[in-house]
Every structure is written in C-alpha cells, then in structure tokens.
Amino acid sequence: MTNVELDQLRKKVDETNLQLLELINQRAETVQEIGRVKEKQGMNRFEPVRERAMLDLLKEHNKGPFLNSTIEHIFKEIFKAGLELQKDDHRKALLVSRKKKADDTVVTLKGESIGNGTPQFIFGPCAVESFEQVDAVAEQVKAKGLKLLRGGAYKPRTSPYDFQGLGLEGLQILKQAADKHDLAVISEIVNPAHIEEAAEYIDVIQIGARNMQNFELLKAAGASKKPVLLKRGLSATIDEFINAAEYIMAQGNDQIILCERGIRTYEKATRNTLDISAVPILKQETHLPVFVDVTHSTGRRDLLLPTAKAALAVGADGVMAEVHPDPAVALSDSAQQMNFEQFDHFWDAIQQYLGVHAK
Numbered sequence: 001m002t003n004v005e006l007d008q009l010r011k012k013v014d015e016t017n018l019q020l021l022e023l024i025n026q027r028a029e030t031v032q033e034i035g036r037v038k039e040k041q042g043m044n045r046f047e048p049v050r051e052r053a054m055l056d057l058l059k060e061h062n063k064g065p066f067l068n069s070t071i072e073h074i075f076k077e078i079f080k081a082g083l084e085l086q087k088d089d090h091r092k093a094l095l096v097s098r099k100k101k102a103d104d105t106v107v108t109l110k111g112e113s114i115g116n117g118t119p120q121f122i123f124g125p126c127a128v129e130s131f132e133q134v135d136a137v138a139e140q141v142k143a144k145g146l147k148l149l150r151g152g153a154y155k156p157r158t159s160p161y162d163f164q165g166l167g168l169e170g171l172q173i174l175k176q177a178a179d180k181h182d183l184a185v186i187s188e189i190v191n192p193a194h195i196e197e198a199a200e201y202i203d204v205i206q207i208g209a210r211n212m213q214n215f216e217l218l219k220a221a222g223a224s225k226k227p228v229l230l231k232r233g234l235s236a237t238i239d240e241f242i243n244a245a246e247y248i249m250a251q252g253n254d255q256i257i258l259c260e261r262g263i264r265t266y267e268k269a270t271r272n273t274l275d276i277s278a279v280p281i282l283k284q285e286t287h288l289p290v291f292v293d294v295t296h297s298t299g300r301r302d303l304l305l306p307t308a309k310a311a312l313a314v315g316a317d318g319v320m321a322e323v324h325p326d327p328a329v330a331l332s333d334s335a336q337q338m339n340f341e342q343f344d345h346f347w348d349a350i351q352q353y354l355g356v357h358a359k
C-alpha cells in the first residue's frame with residue numbers, strides 16, 4: 001500500500017468519524033427531547049424493554065464486520081450516555097438547583113439571616129428535659145449574642161426503650177424559654193399530623209436524619225411555609241438529600257436549610273463520618289444554606305471544635321452543636337454534649353477563628 005492510499009483511507013476514517021459525531025449528537029438531542037416529554041408525563045427515564053427492542057433492531061440489521069455482541073456493547077454505551085444527559089437535564093430543572101436559581105437563598109428568622117455569608121450557630125440540648133434545663137441553656141446562648149435555640153421534643157430514638165422526648169409539652173417549654181430570652185426555636189417534628197400544632201411553638205421545623213425520606217412529612221413541612229432544617233439521612237447520597245429538599249420546595253416553601261450530620265461508614269472512631277466535602281458540593285449544586293451538625297456527626301466532644309472550624313473553612317453557612325447544663329446526666333447523647341464551660345471555650349475559639357479568617 002502506498003502512502004497516498006493510506007492517506008486517503010485515513011481521510012475517509014476522519015470523515016466517517018465526523019459523520020458519526022454529528023449523528024451521535026443528533027441522537028442526543030432527540031433523547032433530550034424524549035426526556036422532556038417523559039418528565040412532563042411523569043414517566044420513568046429508563047425503560048429496559050424499549051432498550052432491548054432497540055438492540056434487537058440493530059442486530060437484525062447488522063451486516064458486519066462487527067459481531068452482534070460488539071454492536072450491542074457499543075450501543076449500550078451510547079444509550080447510557082443519553083440517559084446521563086437526561087439525568088443532567090432533570091437535575092438542572094430541580095427547584096433547589098443552583099442552575100435554576102443562581103443567587104443564594106437566604107432564610108430569615110427573628111431578624112437573623114441564614115445563608116448571607118455570615119456564619120450562624122444553633123445551640124441547645126439534645127432533648128428538652130425540663131423548663132429549668134432549657135432556660136439555663138437559653139441564657140448561655142443569649143449571653144453570647146446568639147439567636148437560635150435547638151431542643152428535641154420528639155426524639156426518634158434507635159431503641160424504643162430510650163427516652164422518647166416530652167412531646168408537645170417539650171415544645172411548650174422551648175417556646176417559654178425562647179420567649180423569655182428572645183430566641184428562635186428549632187425542633188424536630190416526626191409526624192406530619194403534629195406540624196400544625198407545633199407551628200404555634202417553633203420557628204423552624206427540623207426533619208431528622210431518620211426521616212429524610214419520609215415523603216409525607218417532607219410534603220407537610222413544605223406546605224406549612226415555616227423554615228425547615230433538613231438533615232441528611234444516615235445512608236443518604238447527596239443526590240437523595242437534594243431530592244428530599246426538592247419535596248419541600250415543590251410545595252412552595254423555599255425556606256430550607258440543609259444540614260450535613262455525618263453518614264454511616266465502616267469507621268468506628270466517630271459516631272458517624274462527617275462528609276465534609278458534601279458542604280461545597282451542596283453549595284455548588286443548590287442555592288440553599290448549608291449547616292454542619294458537629295455533635296451527631298462526630299459523637300465526640302473533643303472533635304466538636306476542629307470539625308466546626310473545618311465546616312466554616314469549606315463554606316458552611318453555620319454550625320449546630322448540643323449544649324446541656326450537665327451532660328453526664330442528660331437523657332440522650334450524654335457523651336457529646338458540651339457543658340457551659342466547654343461551650344464558652346468552644347465559642348471563644350470559634351470567634352477567634354472567625355476573626356482571623358474573616359472574609
């Protein structure tokens with residue numbers, strides 16, 4: 001074969017490549033169009049039966065030299081790429097997506113803005129145990145010039161024999177203490193039927209990790225129009241977390257704070273594994289404020305400060321941590337709540353960190 005012949009053949013291959021490129025992209029555009037139609041009709045993107053029919057048709061017309069198995073392999077890749085494209089389009093269309101809305105969503109509470117670039121903090125006991133207990137913590141929170149108080153009234157415990165919380169009475173205690181110190185209250189709700197009565201007592205509905213995919217609860221929280229702090233599920237992917245937030249926003253409520261609280265891994269040194277990279281990913285992918293709960297992610301008092309600094313360093317809009325007047329006798333999470341002295345040290349160190357690393 002002469003070089004001239006080779007050059008000609010290569011030219012032909014180049015031309016075929018370009019034709020294929022055009023055809024593949026033409027196919028992709030049609031697939032996107034199909035995706036939009038399916039989305040409108042609420043249909044599933046992946047249809048294995050349809051995929052099988054497409055492969056069979058190709059094999060029927062295949063005159064070689066490629067074997068049917070090779071054709072199947074190549075086209076499976078093309079199908080997969082098309083499906084990915086539909087998924088990307090779907091993600092862009094989500095109400096919580098940064099691509100849908102470029103500006104940060106700011107959640108406002110008692111005159112405080114969450115998600116406007118200034119970090120915010122939520123402190124309070126794991127569970128509401130008595131008025132005196134919550135009042136004592138609220139006083140400490142107030143003394144630091146802070147506005148946000150947490151406390152669990154409905155405690156979704158792993159064991160049914162552990163303290164389950166004071167329920168409505170717990171919410172009343174929280175409100176009483178918060179009013180006394182002019183604070184806003186954040187508390188977990190576990191039952192959609194409780195949202196209406198809880199709304200009288202709390203400023204932010206917390207949806208806990210164990211309920212991240214309780215879709216009826218998400219919808220009810222969305223319909224309530226109260227700000228919602230949504231925690232990441234114990235084993236939820238970021239994609240699942242984002243979709244859970246979408247459930248709330250789809251009901252017309254955009255006052256959502258996402259909260260990374262550690263995920264379950266094989267690591268036993270910490271209660272959960274804090275997925276610190278989830279913070280910048282969530283900030284990129286969504287327009288919602290992102291918090292980090294350092295208490296439940298680490299389960300260790302000695303790690304609260306370093307992980308809080310890490311959270312702020314990667315761009316979290318705030319940090320949540322638990323504080324109790326006497327953690328040793330707390331009815332839940334006694335190993336990781338801070339006492340008042342530890343709270344003071346934690347706060348001083350955070351202030352110093354923020355002073356040094358001021359934006």
Ligand code: PEP
Pocket residue numbers: 126152156188207208209210231261293296
């Ligand atoms: C809580 O914040 O009180 C709590 C139970 O956390 P999580 O849902 O993240 O476990």
Ligand code: MN
Pocket residue numbers: 126127295296322332333
């Ligand atoms: Mn707790």
